[in-house]
Amino acid sequence: MSLIVVGVNHKTAPVEIRERLAFNSKESIREGLKYLINKLGVNEALIFSTCNRVEIYVYTSISCNIESVPENGRALEELIKNFLSDFHKIDQREFEKYLYIHKDRQAVEHLFKVASSLDSMIIGEPQITGQVKEAYEIALSEKTTSLILNYLMNRALFTAKRVRKETRIGENPVSVSYAAVGLIKKVFDDLSKKSVLLVGAGEMAELAIRHLIGSGIKEIYVTNRTLQRAEELASLFNGKATAFEKLKENLIKTDIVICSTGAPHYVIDEKMLKEVMFLRKYKPIFLIDISVPRNIDPACDNLDNVYLYNIDDLQDVVDSNILERRKEADKALEIVYEETDKFFQWLESLNSVPVIVSLRNKAEHIRQEELEKFKGKFKDLSPDILNSIDYLTQSIINKIMHEPTVALKNNCDMKETLILAARRLFGLDNEEE
Amino acid sequence: MGTIFFELALTLYFAGFLLSLAGIIRKKQDLDKAVLILSLSGFVLHSIYLLLRYIKAGQAPIFSMHEANSFFAWSILLISFFIYFTNKVKIINFNIILSFSFMFVSAFFPRNIPVLKAxxxxxxxxxxxxxxxxxxxxxxxxxxxxxxxxxxxxxxxxxxxxxxxxxxxxxxxxxxxxxxxxxxxxxxxxxxxxxxxxxxxxxxxxxxxxxxxxxxxxxxxxxxxxxxxxxxxxxxxxxxxxxxxxxxxxxxxxxxxxxxxxxxxxxx
Structure with a gap:
């Protein structure tokens, strides 16, 4: 078989190349797929394009084996390169050196790694699996995948699922704002009953608030030096704007504080927080200080039931999570190799010789069985007649088996489909078990 | 006299104990469901055992070393299940360890019904x-x-x-x-x-x-x-x-x- 993937990703190619090779819409993917099938005449094709990678998967049964017929293999990758250059109107020499090309086993392994998010910029990020699925759905709707790629894609998605389930690769958040929400959940149980106070405004604070809203938080207060800005922000998340002068009162009634003002000094100091803690009866408070320079006195962290994280603390958590994910990636690779083996076992079963042999064996087995029964019923038949009956049954079987055998041996487009059909129609798989 | 229920419960707790230990060491919660099912079925058998013993002896199954430890293990699980089903807090894996330990201790003591002063x-x-x-x-x-x-x-x-x-x-x-x-x-x-x-x-x-x-x-x-x-x-x-x-x-x-x-x- 010849399965090949030609592509670029964030590791091999700069963004200028990736964006020029990208298929930016479903429509352009559809066109690309049509081009591959109709103009290049490959059997099956799939295009996977995200902001970090562009990959073309192609299967063709024209050559039996790339290794044994290297010209064909080379021809195929040249065809795909031409396609990319032609389709995107970009000179082949410009992008050629950034391409990676994987064939057969490497191609399968590569796809499984990509789908399991082992090849991602942020290892273990979950979106990629969905993107793979989407790419597959487009190809399905265009009917550009068939037996091999369908099975391959299903196995890829299955592998991704296994990796997610059996390793801890996606468990710890690796973005600062997600990490913050994860930490808050270690302290508070039900966020829908908690309130958050946003002090100042900043992009990261906004992001963290959005994640908190996603986790169920409803009560949101926003405060800023200028009330107008606070009101603007508050309206963004359905929150309430409060005066900056009331900071202390607000600290008493909120559970989570995200601080990101441009102030060059501490907005919340230890003395103030000590009073606040007394007034809130030492109910835990989670403070996130993402401002630089810091707006919350680090000494606040010494108070009981105060949990203070600044931007560096959050970054440390993220870094150690990334490290953790790298470790888990090794376990995930084991799964990828295992699933690749399984895929090739399946592929093996598509080979025509064993099918023909077992088909013939089955027929012969049936013939022998029926002959024995016959001989048991009619004991007084002469050997001459028995020989003729033996010959007769043999030639019937040979006649019946002739067409299927020729069809299975023939290297046509539908070879694999026929083999699977034969196995199913004659119950050959059950026989072997 | 229903000792079989005790043995079965002990076995199920042991299985739950091993799985929860595996979960804790690996720091994963994927086995929690299995731990819950094992300990819950053990708990049902354990309850039958205690009930049979109560009926047979005409006194609470709590006065011998065997009984006290087993009832203690049972109580811990009862409370754990209550917490799990009312608060949805995943803590069975920690509790089954405690519960199994006492059940295990209980297994080493004679199972006869203790004779109390009249x-x-x-x-x-x-x-x-x-x-x-x-x-x-x-x-x-x-x-x-x-x-x-x-x-x-x-x-x-x-x-x-x-x-x-x-x-x-x-x-x-x-x-x-x-x-x-x-x-x-x-x-x-x-x-x-x-x-x-x-x-x-x-x-x-x-x-x-x-x-x-x-x-x-x-x-x-x-x-x-x-x-x-x-x-x-x-x-x-x-x-x-x-x-x-x-x-x-x-x-x-x-x-x-x-x-x-x-x-x-x-x-x-």
Missing amino acids: ELKNFWIDIHALMAVFGIALFSLAFIFSILYLIQERAVKAKKFGGLESIIPSLEILDKLNYRLIFWGFPIYSIALIVGLVKYLSLLGFLWDPKEIWSFLTWIVYLSIFYLRVKGDWRKKKAAYLTIFAFLLMIVGFFGINLLTESFHKPL
């Missing part, structure tokens, strides 16, 4: 013993949750992760459970002591039994925890430390008394 064959004595052990089970879970609280709090404060805290529930829920366990445990333990005191006095007279004295001391400690918690002065970390202290005090006392003295409270 005057102790009394409904109120049963109530006294059952409630005392059940109260202690509530306290021991409060103890476990306090330890978990401290592990989680330490991780969040020290900003160091990747340890056990990843499978420990949030501080808020641990503190809440801690409070509730003491809130229920203390009255139950108190009633047990009062019933015991009244009945023993009327049946046997005051004995100055070391366990009685120790129970009273522990009761005072729990009274202060109960008071401080309900009033709201000692919460969170302080409450966790206090709960751990009280439990250790009680357990050390009881083990010491069982081993060293000739208390008539010593299980048969």
Whole structure:
């Protein structure tokens, strides 16, 4: 078989190349797929394009084996390169050196790694699996995948699922704002009953608030030096704007504080927080200080039931999570190799010789069985007649088996489909078990 | 006489124990469902065992070493399931370890039905013993949750992760459970002591039994925890430390008394 993937990703190619090779819409993917099938005449094709990678998967049964017929293999990758250059109107020499090309086993392994998010910029990020699925759905709707790629894609998605389930690769958040929400959940149980106070405004604070809203938080207060800005922000998340002068009162009634003002000094100091803690009866408070320079006195962290994280603390958590994910990636690779083996076992079963042999064996087995029964019923038949009956049954079987055998041996487009059909129609798989 | 139910329950607890240990060591929660199913089915068989024993003996299955440990294991699981199904807190994996340990200890003691002094064959004595052990089970879970609280709090404060805290529930829920366990445990333990005191006095007279004295001391400690918690002065970390202290005090006392003295409270 010849399965090949030609592509670029964030590791091999700069963004200028990736964006020029990208298929930016479903429509352009559809066109690309049509081009591959109709103009290049490959059997099956799939295009996977995200902001970090562009990959073309192609299967063709024209050559039996790339290794044994290297010209064909080379021809195929040249065809795909031409396609990319032609389709995107970009000179082949410009992008050629950034391409990676994987064939057969490497191609399968590569796809499984990509789908399991082992090849991602942020290892273990979950979106990629969905993107793979989407790419597959487009190809399905265009009917550009068939037996091999369908099975391959299903196995890829299955592998991704296994990796997610059996390793801890996606468990710890690796973005600062997600990490913050994860930490808050270690302290508070039900966020829908908690309130958050946003002090100042900043992009990261906004992001963290959005994640908190996603986790169920409803009560949101926003405060800023200028009330107008606070009101603007508050309206963004359905929150309430409060005066900056009331900071202390607000600290008493909120559970989570995200601080990101441009102030060059501490907005919340230890003395103030000590009073606040007394007034809130030492109910835990989670403070996130993402401002630089810091707006919350680090000494606040010494108070009981105060949990203070600044931007560096959050970054440390993220870094150690990334490290953790790298470790888990090794376990995930084991799964990828295992699933690749399984895929090739399946592929093996598509080979025509064993099918023909077992088909013939089955027929012969049936013939022998029926002959024995016959001989048991009619004991007084002469050997001459028995020989003729033996010959007769043999030639019937040979006649019946002739067409299927020729069809299975023939290297046509539908070879694999026929083999699977034969196995199913004659119950050959059950026989072997 | 239904020993088979005990053996089966023990086996299921053991399986649950192994799986939860595997989960804790790997710091994963993927086996929690299996642990829940194993311990729940063990629990059902265990309940049948206790019930059969109660019916056969005509006294609570709590007076021998075997019975006391097994009832304690049963109580811990009963409370754990209650917490799991009402609060959806994943803590069965920690509790099954405790439960199995006591069940295991219980398996080593003779299974015969203990012969009580005639005057102790009394409904109120049963109530006294059952409630005392059940109260202690509530306290021991409060103890476990306090330890978990401290592990989680330490991780969040020290900003160091990747340890056990990843499978420990949030501080808020641990503190809440801690409070509730003491809130229920203390009255139950108190009633047990009062019933015991009244009945023993009327049946046997005051004995100055070391366990009685120790129970009273522990009761005072729990009274202060109960008071401080309900009033709201000692919460969170302080409450966790206090709960751990009280439990250790009680357990050390009881083990010491069982081993060293000739208390008539010593299980048969």
